[in-house]
Amino acid sequence: MVRQILLLMVLLSLLSACGFHLRGTSELPATIKVAVIDGVARYSETALAIKQQLESAGARVLTIADVDTVHFVVLQDHFSRRVLSVDASGTANEYELTYIFAMRVLGAKGKLLVAERTITLNRNYIYDSNNALAKSDEEASIKLQMISLAVRQAMRRIGIKLKQITASSTDSPLTPQQKSAPKDTVIEAN
Numbered sequence: 001m002v003r004q005i006l007l008l009m010v011l012l013s014l015l016s017a018c019g020f021h022l023r024g025t026s027e028l029p030a031t032i033k034v035a036v037i038d039g040v041a042r043y044s045e046t047a048l049a050i051k052q053q054l055e056s057a058g059a060r061v062l063t064i065a066d067v068d069t070v071h072f073v074v075l076q077d078h079f080s081r082r083v084l085s086v087d088a089s090g091t092a093n094e095y096e097l098t099y100i101f102a103m104r105v106l107g108a109k110g111k112l113l114v115a116e117r118t119i120t121l122n123r124n125y126i127y128d129s130n131n132a133l134a135k136s137d138e139e140a141s142i143k144l145q146m147i148s149l150a151v152r153q154a155m156r157r158i159g160i161k162l163k164q165i166t167a168s169s170t171d172s173p174l175t176p177q178q179k180s181a182p183k184d185t186v187i188e189a190n
Contacts, residue, residue: 028159028162030058032070033068035060036065037051053151053155071110073105073106074103075102077102079099079143080098081095082095082096092129096123097139098120098121099119099120099122100119100120101118101121102116102117102118103158104117117154117161119154121146121150123146
């Protein structure tokens with residue numbers, strides 16, 4: 001028992017020594033104090049996920065734009081589903097869900113701060129027609145997870161871009177991490 005505890009402590013110390021840490025919330029510049037979410041219904045899962053990310057980063061989310069409000073504009077927010085496999089009777093056994101999420105950020109007076117950031121996620125799941133209700137609940141749960149992941153990815157990219165803008169406006173040099181900020185890419189999660 002003592003050996004297992006010591007082994008666990010050694011592994012945990014190695015894990016922290018390699019620089020691993022949980023990502024947590026996105027870090028937005030302190031200049032974003034007030035934000036508005038446009039392009040999606042106010043109480044949709046996507047809007048709530050964006051609001052949570054903004055509030056955890058220290059921004060106050062309004063329903064109506066103010067003078068210094070930053071607009072987080074959702075351009076795409078949709079799911080598609082396709083059959084991956086069928087059984088001998090032609091009933092679907094496995095589906096693939098695809099979620100496309102795109103957002104851009106506008107500053108005061110409609111000035112473009114961050115161009116469109118598109119996230120595409122794919123997720124497969126097994127479907128059992130004998131448990132249709134349970135499988136529809138599973139699909140709903142998978143959709144919520146995909147929305148949350150896509151919003152976190154987009155906010156992380158937006159945070160990096162906004163920090164670059166803030167750094168360049170104060171004439172401070174960019175760090176190597178900021179120079180290699182992620183571009184618009186497709187991310188697949190299974």
